[in-house]
Amino acid sequence: MHGIKHYLLVFTLFVGLFVRADEGMWFLMFIDRLNHRDMEKLGLQLTAEEIYSINHSSLKDAVVQFNGGCTAELISSQGLVLTNHHCGYDAIAELSTPENDHLTNGFWAMNHSEELKPKSLFVRFFVRMDDVSKRILSKVTKDMTEEQRDKAIKAEIAVIEQEQSEGGKYVVNVRSFFQGNEFYYFVYQDYKDVRLVGTPPNSIGKFGGDTDNWEWPRHTGDFSMFRIYADANGNPAEYSPNNIPLTPKVHLTVNIQGVKEGDFAMILGYPGRTNRWLPASGIDQNVKYAYPAWVEASKTSMDAMKRYMDGDDKIRLDYASKYARLANYWKNRQGMIDALSKFETAKTKAANEAKFNEWAQKRKNRKEYGTVVATINKYYQATNDKSRHDNYLSILMRSSEFANISRTLGAKMLEYQKTEDSKKPALREAMLSNIDEFYQSISMSVEKDILMNGLWLYMTKANYALPASLQSPDAALQNMATLLKKSAFSDPERLKAFVNGEAKIAVDQDPLYLFSKELATHLATMSPELMQLQMDFIAAYRKLVQGMRVSKLSPVQYPDANSTMRLTYGTVSALPADKRNDALYNYYTTLQGTINKYKPKDEEFDLPQRLIELNDNKDFGEYADKGGYMPVNFLTNNDITGGNSGSPVLNGKGELIGLAFDGNIEAMAGDVIFDHKLQKTINVDIRYVLFIIDKFSGAKHIVDEMTIIR
Numbered sequence: 001m002h003g004i005k006h007y008l009l010v011f012t013l014f015v016g017l018f019v020r021a022d023e024g025m026w027f028l029m030f031i032d033r034l035n036h037r038d039m040e041k042l043g044l045q046l047t048a049e050e051i052y053s054i055n056h057s058s059l060k061d062a063v064v065q066f067n068g069g070c071t072a073e074l075i076s077s078q079g080l081v082l083t084n085h086h087c088g089y090d091a092i093a094e095l096s097t098p099e100n101d102h103l104t105n106g107f108w109a110m111n112h113s114e115e116l117k118p119k120s121l122f123v124r125f126f127v128r129m130d131d132v133s134k135r136i137l138s139k140v141t142k143d144m145t146e147e148q149r150d151k152a153i154k155a156e157i158a159v160i161e162q163e164q165s166e167g168g169k170y171v172v173n174v175r176s177f178f179q180g181n182e183f184y185y186f187v188y189q190d191y192k193d194v195r196l197v198g199t200p201p202n203s204i205g206k207f208g209g210d211t212d213n214w215e216w217p218r219h220t221g222d223f224s225m226f227r228i229y230a231d232a233n234g235n236p237a238e239y240s241p242n243n244i245p246l247t248p249k250v251h252l253t254v255n256i257q258g259v260k261e262g263d264f265a266m267i268l269g270y271p272g273r274t275n276r277w278l279p280a281s282g283i284d285q286n287v288k289y290a291y292p293a294w295v296e297a298s299k300t301s302m303d304a305m306k307r308y309m310d311g312d313d314k315i316r317l318d319y320a321s322k323y324a325r326l327a328n329y330w331k332n333r334q335g336m337i338d339a340l341s342k343f344e345t346a347k348t349k350a351a352n353e354a355k356f357n358e359w360a361q362k363r364k365n366r367k368e369y370g371t372v373v374a375t376i377n378k379y380y381q382a383t384n385d386k387s388r389h390d391n392y393l394s395i396l397m398r399s400s401e402f403a404n405i406s407r408t409l410g411a412k413m414l415e416y417q418k419t420e421d422s423k424k425p426a427l428r429e430a431m432l433s434n435i436d437e438f439y440q441s442i443s444m445s446v447e448k449d450i451l452m453n454g455l456w457l458y459m460t461k462a463n464y465a466l467p468a469s470l471q472s473p474d475a476a477l478q479n480m481a482t483l484l485k486k487s488a489f490s491d492p493e494r495l496k497a498f499v500n501g502e503a504k505i506a507v508d509q510d511p512l513y514l515f516s517k518e519l520a521t522h523l524a525t526m527s528p529e530l531m532q533l534q535m536d537f538i539a540a541y542r543k544l545v546q547g548m549r550v551s552k553l554s555p556v557q558y559p560d561a562n563s564t565m566r567l568t569y570g571t572v573s574a575l576p577a578d579k580r581n582d583a584l585y586n587y588y589t590t591l592q593g594t595i596n597k598y599k600p601k602d603e604e605f606d607l608p609q610r611l612i613e614l615n616d617n618k619d620f621g622e623y624a625d626k627g628g629y630m631p632v633n634f635l636t637n638n639d640i641t642g643g644n645s646g647s648p649v650l651n652g653k654g655e656l657i658g659l660a661f662d663g664n665i666e667a668m669a670g671d672v673i674f675d676h677k678l679q680k681t682i683n684v685d686i687r688y689v690l691f692i693i694d695k696f697s698g699a700k701h702i703v704d705e706m707t708i709i710r
Contacts, residue, residue: 022570022637023674024558025271027184028052028060029129031567039569043264043652050654051268051567054128059654060565061250063268065124065188066646067091071269072123072226073648075254075656076705079228079246080197081123082689083646084661085205086328088224090321091118092199098313103320106201108699115195115227117239123194123228126565127170127187132160136174136183146535153183160185177559179277179545180538186564191246193229193239198699200224200692201608207594209604210327214335214665217581218633218682219594222661223689225702252648255655255709256687258625261587263572264652265636267660267681271561272643274671277545277554279373280349281380283672287340289388291333293461297395298330300457304449315443326399332642335668345673352553356544359551369547372540379537382530389464393523396454401438402447403454405489406516409438414507416499424501431499439492448484452477467522469515480515487512561641573637575664575680584627588685591615591630614695622710623691631685634658638681641671649683655709658683 026035032048051059066072070087074080085092089103095116096102109115139152161172164187171188199205204221212218229243230236237243259265275282305323309316340346353373360369397404416424416431459466459473470476488494488505489512497503507513526534548554574587582593595615599605614620620630636649640660649658660681663670667679690708694700 022568022573022679023639023676025274025561025566025568025639025641026558027129028268028565028567035567035569039264039266042569042571044266044569045652046654057249059250059650060126060268062248062252063126063565063648065126065270065563065565067121067123069272069643070645071643071647071660073646073656073659074228074248074251076251076707077247078705079230079248080251080702080705081194081226081228082648082656082659083224083226084659084684085199085222085224086324086661087646088196088199088226089324091121091196091226092224093317093320094118095196096317098317101313101317102196102199103202103317106199106204106697107196108198108693108697108702109196110699110701112227112245115197117193117195120192121194121226122190122192123226124171125189125191127189129184129186129564131182131184132174133182133184135160146538153180157183173564175562175564177562178549180542181546181549182559184564189236191228191230191236193237193243194226195229197225197227198693198697198702200697203606203608204611204692204696206324207605207607208597210331211604213328213331214662214668216575216635216664216666216680216682217578217583217586217589217593218662219589219591219597220633220661220684221688221692222684223659223692225693251707252650252654252656253707253709254686254690255651255653255657256623256690257709258631258687259572259588259634259651259657259685261572261574261585263657264569265572265638265657266567266569266650266652266654267636267638267640267644267647268565268567268650269640269644269647269660270563271566271641272563274561274641276556276558276560276672276674277548278349278672279376279380279541279544280346280353281377283340283346283349285380285384285387287337287346289384290391291337293388293391294333294395295330295337296461297392297454297457298326298333298399300453301395301399301450302326302330304453305446307449308443308446312443315446318441318443319446322399332668335665336671339665339667339669340672343669343673343675345669348673352555353544356548356551356553359553360547365547369543372543372547375536375540376544379533379540382533385464386530389462390523392458392462393519396451396458397519397523400447400451400454401442402451402484402489402512403516403519406513406520409434410489410507410510410513410516413495413498413505414513417505417507428499432496435492435495435499444490451484452480455480467518469518483511483515489513561643563643568639570637570639573635573680575635575666575678583629586635588634589632591620591632591688594632608696611696619695620691621695623687623695625687630688630691632688634683634685635664635680636683637676637679639670639674639679640681644681649681656686658686659689 029052036048062074064072066083066087070083072081072083075082092102095118136153136156139156140149157174160174164172164185171190172185174183174185176183200221207220228246230246305319309319357373412434459470484490488510498505572587574585577586582596583589595612597605598607625631644660647660648656649660651657660683662682664680667675670679690703694703
């Protein structure tokens with residue numbers, strides 16, 4: 001842990017300047033010095049070493065990154081993993097068919113042999129981290145250009161990652177923090193044989209749908225369960241029927257004694273991205289240009305999918321994951337616009353930057369920081385229109401398989417075309433499989449509508465230079481209809497004939513491939529003037545963050561989230577009273593509240609009759625609250641963001657009391673600024689999870705695996 005002394009010297013500037021305990025996403029390796037005393041005051045009973053240790057097993061060994069975008073936790077000695085339903089959604093949808101619709105009906109394996117293996121799913125264990133700021137920054141000089149600086153840093157990062165990988169045993173990532181002012185490496189170990197154990201039906205795991213998403217009160221059983229498999233020695237291994245359930249170093253104890261307002265709550269997880277250091281002009285750009293385009297483009301693609309999903313079960317399953325992702329961010333971005341506007345966040349940031357500018361103009365600071373704010377503002381002013389354009393286009397390419405074909409199946413086809421004839425037979429089956437997988441998971445009708453509708457929106461709303469082929473919207477759409485008919489990518493059988501040597505196709509001249517490539521090239525194109533402005537901005541942003549820390553003017557004292565493990569702590573905490581909630585106090589919801597929302601045959605609010613009967617009979621087993629009700633969700637004031645989905649919520653003893661799955665719309669600006677009064681984390685009560693597994697699903701053998709405090 002060579003970098004600890006350096007880091008602590010830096011942080012002595014603000015150890016005594018703590019913000020409220022519920023704000024901040026903190027590095028585990030520094031909680032002993034920076035957070036532990038405050039956590040103890042709130043109710044923590046663990047030592048810092050019990051939470052994070054590189055020499056001994058600790059709490060962090062029970063928490064994994066789930067498939068690169070969520071968090072999960074080990075809850076049994078047999079490798080059982082708990083995460084959100086929406087985190088397992090892709091895998092559950094992939095494993096579902098109209099005949100065995102696990103999304104709609106739920107699924108529980110009655111033994112290990114019934115567990116289902118999706119094609120691609122992995123979990124990542126966090127091994128250790130360390131500070132390499134001095135080492136990396138010693139490779140840069142003040143007279144370097146940004147390009148030279150970036151090249152020198154990347155070269156040293158490559159060396160460090162190779163050194164720490166132990167010959168490929170570990171995955172190592174060096175990440176930048178505080179906008180390039182500090183660097184840390186993170187060592188991970190990946191397990192790729194991960195199998196579905198169980199999931200509640202959509203009517204529980206996704207109850208409330210888009211209507212309740214980001215809203216309180218919630219009544220959602222947002223969980224699913226998987227199992228990690230390893231070879232006979234406990235090492236990572238590719239899928240094999242001979243693999244055995246992993247025996248983890250640590251698994252969490254489950255506490256079903258219940259929660260009450262004011263209880264300590266700690267969350268470990270992998271928050272994806274925050275922008276708490278974002279300048280005022282960057283917030284303005286998002287609110288006025290980028291996010292409105294994102295919202296409109298997402299809704300256009302969602303509408304195109306939904307028309308077909310409602311009438312065809314296969315299309316519904318094929319597009320379920322893509323639709324859910326778009327819907328989630330569509331509502332998130334609109335919420336961000338509303339919240340950032342309502343609270344005038346950009347105005348608050350601008351006032352703070354004005355104070356910084358006064359400090360920066362002092363003689364001793366002027367050379368280093370004097371032009372920082374002006375440079376940042378100049379960049380955003382020059383890129384406002386481009387940010388709107390880029391969001392329209394990037395959402396189109398994210399939504400439309402045809403618009404992105406040059407970077408997906410088209411890229412594989414082109415690689416195959418360029419392969420020497422003598423080597424093609426060895427690749428043929430894999431290429432045919434790629435074609436089958438691609439076309440089995442899409443609908444031509446859906447894809448045509450997504451492309452056509454998205455293109456029209458982009459061409460008429462982007463208000464920026466368009467690709468050459470799209471200069472005239474009406475003509476472009478007519479040409480697109482012809483292009484789709486001519487393209488080999490509209491006919492999978494023609495592609496297979498090409499792979500089998502029975503037909504000729506010039507992939508790099510295919511009209512759809514060329515069009516997709518044109519879009520990708522246009523999105524990445526930047527004028528020399530804009531590139532220079534961007535380089536100037538990167539340097540200025542780095543100096544702004546450095547200067548804010550040196551001047552002590554920033555209210556933020558921690559690095560932005562970037563998918564590295566963090567710890568956040570706070571308490572079980574209510575929102576102001578909400579008349580819609582059935583609960584006595586507004587920090588939890590109940591199964592009766594779920595039933596109150598029930599709408600038969602409604603896509604979002606339908607419920608299984610079995611669940612209604614259990615509630616009517618008060619048949620809650622040992623999972624009922626002492627007050628006699630069945631708890632469903634509860635609130636804490638932890639500081640989380642996307643990527644924390646599925647994170648364990650732990651009490652003062654490190655026992656599992658719930659899992660995080662959502663935030664609240666009142667504080668949707670949370671990725672930019674933390675609202676101490678309104679920002680909450682919405683969690684599934686672990687008692688509801690066990691109730692659904694045991695009483696509703698009849699899978700008590702899963703509960704029996706766990707270590708439970710009753």
